[in-house]
Every structure is written in C-alpha cells, then in structure tokens.
Amino acid sequence: MARHSPPTERVVRLLDFFAAHPGRRFGLSELARELDLAKPTCLGIVTELTAGGYLVRDPQPVTYRLGPAMVAAGRVASEGFGASEVARRHLEDLSRRYGATCTASAVVGDRILMLQSAGPGRVKLGETYPFAPPVGLMYVLWDSDAAFDAWLAKPPAVPVRLDEAHLRRVVAECREHGYLVESLTSAGRRLYALMAGVGAEELPPEVRGLVGELVSSLGERVYLGADLEPRRKHAVSLLAAPTFDASGRQELVLTLSVGEPVTGAEIARRGAALVAAADAVTAESGGRHPTRI
Missing domain, CATH: 3.30.450.40 (GAF domain)
Incomplete structure (x- = not known):
C-alpha cells in the first residue's frame, strides 16, 4: 500500500495552485482560503518555500509568486x-x-x-x-x-x-x-x-x-x-x-x-x-x- 504524507500533499497543492495561475501573486489569506488551509499552516509552507527560492515574497503589499528555484528545477526536468x-x-x-x-x-x-x-x-x-x-x-x-x-x-x-x-x-x-x-x-x-x-x-x-x-x-x-x-x-x-x-x-x-x-x-x-x-x-x-x- 502507498503511504500518504498530508504535509507533503499540502505543499504540492500549493505549488500546483501557483502553476495553474501563471504570473499571479497571492496574499497569505487568499492562499489559505483557496487551498482550504489554516493560515498558520499556510504561512509555514510559504515561509519554507520562500527560503528555498521556490517562492518570492513581495513586501508591498505582502504577496507571493513562483521563484527562481522553480525555473531551475523546470529546466533540469525538461531535459x-x-x-x-x-x-x-x-x-x-x-x-x-x-x-x-x-x-x-x-x-x-x-x-x-x-x-x-x-x-x-x-x-x-x-x-x-x-x-x-x-x-x-x-x-x-x-x-x-x-x-x-x-x-x-x-x-x-x-x-x-x-x-x-x-x-x-x-x-x-x-x-x-x-x-x-x-x-x-x-x-x-x-x-x-x-x-x-x-x-x-x-x-x-x-x-x-x-x-x-x-x-x-x-x-x-x-x-x-x-x-x-x-x-x-x-x-x-x-x-x-x-x-x-x-x-x-x-x-x-x-x-x-x-x-x-x-x-x-x-x-x-x-x-x-x-x-x-x-x-x-x-x-x-x-x-x-x-x-x-
């Protein structure tokens, strides 16, 4: 039987959401609402992804968008x-x-x-x-x-x-x-x-x-x-x-x-x-x- 990891599934869902809305920026509240996540949970995910370069945090207003690490990963995968x-x-x-x-x-x-x-x-x-x-x-x-x-x-x-x-x-x-x-x-x-x-x-x-x-x-x-x-x-x-x-x-x-x-x-x-x-x-x-x- 395959084993499931709910925390990982939430990260994948969030990245899929950004991929489905190219060029868009989203605030924390909007992300939590769209993905049906608790705000603290969503904040923890976007903080870690931002630290890794998979998301970029724009300060005014505070929003998030896909980051350069996704570009690099995409190029390697496309090979x-x-x-x-x-x-x-x-x-x-x-x-x-x-x-x-x-x-x-x-x-x-x-x-x-x-x-x-x-x-x-x-x-x-x-x-x-x-x-x-x-x-x-x-x-x-x-x-x-x-x-x-x-x-x-x-x-x-x-x-x-x-x-x-x-x-x-x-x-x-x-x-x-x-x-x-x-x-x-x-x-x-x-x-x-x-x-x-x-x-x-x-x-x-x-x-x-x-x-x-x-x-x-x-x-x-x-x-x-x-x-x-x-x-x-x-x-x-x-x-x-x-x-x-x-x-x-x-x-x-x-x-x-x-x-x-x-x-x-x-x-x-x-x-x-x-x-x-x-x-x-x-x-x-x-x-x-x-x-x-």
Missing part, C-alpha cells in the same frame, strides 16, 4: 522530455489544421504523464494516470513485444476482461498502419476521469469493482482496419501515433482528438497527418523509427 518540447510546434500545427485538441504524453515510471497540449480542450499538464491495464495500451503498441508483454502482465488498475488474442491483432494492425483509432465509451471517459492522479491501490475494493463493471473489454475500443469503411461515418474519440527515441524505442504518444463521427476516408487522412507529425518529432529530436533504419 528528460526534450521530444515533448519539439512536439509542441507540431501539435499546434495539427490543432490549427483540424480545430482539435492535440496532446503529447509519455510513461514516466509507473505512471502516464501529460506533457503538452494544444487546441481548445482543457487538458491539465502534469496530470498522471496509472500505467496498467486497462489504461496505457497505446504506450506499448509500437514498442517491443517484451514491453507489451510486461504491460499486459501488470496487475490491472481495475478489474477488466482480457482478450489477449484480440489485443495482439490490435498491436499488429496499429504497427502496420502507424496509428491507432479509438472510440472511448462514456464509461471509458469516466474511468480516465476517476483514475487521473490516483493510484489503483488508493481505490476502495468496492469502487474498483464498480469501475470494472463500467469498462468494456480491453481492446474493444480500438477500430481495426476492416472496421473503417471509407464512406461510412464512425464515432471516433481520438487518433494516436508514436514517436521514437535514439534507440528506436517508443517515446511519446501524440494524440489528435476527433470527438464526432467521421468517414473512414477522413480518418485515414487525419491518421496520415498525425503520423507525419510524429515522424517529424522523432527526426527533429534525434530519434529513429525502428523499421526505417
């Missing part, structure tokens, strides 16, 4: 996600072209981390999701067979039916076409909302069971090639395509939201555009496609 910085421009281009929300995300440790977003949708950067079935299939689709098998062997985040034969067909087709076409059910959307920022072990058993009942069989949300008739409209949630690092391993997943029925021909056009963007990110970040050596 591990160079491809996501490269991806930003390509996501913005795709977003303008299709009027859609586009994202870049990656697996960090045992969590999926949202790194970049462009477009009209409200995506919280830094949001994390569990990297365990039924969440995370697209993060191993284009990786090695060993990576896929390791993900499949993980204890599921919630109870789910596994049709391994169907999943392997999904892997083969997505590798062939270079992108994934997903249609999330309303239950699937509820699952992602519930699991955001939450470890599976944090959910009570009865809640985990209930969520399991809401989720369709893993892999059934992915359209296979034969499902996509060129002239027929298909309800599509998003398209996804991978970028690769210098060793040819899957690095990021880029997504292009759709959120409406579109024809199979239009899906193919958008899929090709997304793959082209992902390939450009791979090349510009010094990566290589494993099948194009």
Whole structure:
C-alpha cells in the first residue's frame, strides 16, 4: 500500500495552485482560503518555500509568486522530455489544421504523464494516470513485444476482461498502419476521469469493482482496419501515433482528438497527418523509427 504524507500533499497543492495561475501573486489569506488551509499552516509552507527560492515574497503589499528555484528545477526536468518540447510546434500545427485538441504524453515510471497540449480542450499538464491495464495500451503498441508483454502482465488498475488474442491483432494492425483509432465509451471517459492522479491501490475494493463493471473489454475500443469503411461515418474519440527515441524505442504518444463521427476516408487522412507529425518529432529530436533504419 502507498503511504500518504498530508504535509507533503499540502505543499504540492500549493505549488500546483501557483502553476495553474501563471504570473499571479497571492496574499497569505487568499492562499489559505483557496487551498482550504489554516493560515498558520499556510504561512509555514510559504515561509519554507520562500527560503528555498521556490517562492518570492513581495513586501508591498505582502504577496507571493513562483521563484527562481522553480525555473531551475523546470529546466533540469525538461531535459528528460526534450521530444515533448519539439512536439509542441507540431501539435499546434495539427490543432490549427483540424480545430482539435492535440496532446503529447509519455510513461514516466509507473505512471502516464501529460506533457503538452494544444487546441481548445482543457487538458491539465502534469496530470498522471496509472500505467496498467486497462489504461496505457497505446504506450506499448509500437514498442517491443517484451514491453507489451510486461504491460499486459501488470496487475490491472481495475478489474477488466482480457482478450489477449484480440489485443495482439490490435498491436499488429496499429504497427502496420502507424496509428491507432479509438472510440472511448462514456464509461471509458469516466474511468480516465476517476483514475487521473490516483493510484489503483488508493481505490476502495468496492469502487474498483464498480469501475470494472463500467469498462468494456480491453481492446474493444480500438477500430481495426476492416472496421473503417471509407464512406461510412464512425464515432471516433481520438487518433494516436508514436514517436521514437535514439534507440528506436517508443517515446511519446501524440494524440489528435476527433470527438464526432467521421468517414473512414477522413480518418485515414487525419491518421496520415498525425503520423507525419510524429515522424517529424522523432527526426527533429534525434530519434529513429525502428523499421526505417
């Protein structure tokens, strides 16, 4: 079981609050009210963060804002996600072209981390999701067979039916076409909302069971090639395509939201555009496609 530290959680909440309000300054009373903290508790947190350079205290009037230590930490952290910085421009281009929300995300440790977003949708950067079935299939689709098998062997985040034969067909087709076409059910959307920022072990058993009942069989949300008739409209949630690092391993997943029925021909056009963007990110970040050596 994961152990929780309420004092640490309060510090994280405070820093998240500042990050969500870039350029803003806040007084102690306002911070305490917004974060539902006692003023003495809030004062202790901001005093320590100010001493460490993570906040700056402005004297007239007394307010607080993010400090230079956050800039330094951000620069160091960004070095591990160079491809996501490269991806930003390509996501913005795709977003303008299709009027859609586009994202870049990656697996960090045992969590999926949202790194970049462009477009009209409200995506919280830094949001994390569990990297365990039924969440995370697209993060191993284009990786090695060993990576896929390791993900499949993980204890599921919630109870789910596994049709391994169907999943392997999904892997083969997505590798062939270079992108994934997903249609999330309303239950699937509820699952992602519930699991955001939450470890599976944090959910009570009865809640985990209930969520399991809401989720369709893993892999059934992915359209296979034969499902996509060129002239027929298909309800599509998003398209996804991978970028690769210098060793040819899957690095990021880029997504292009759709959120409406579109024809199979239009899906193919958008899929090709997304793959082209992902390939450009791979090349510009010094990566290589494993099948194009």
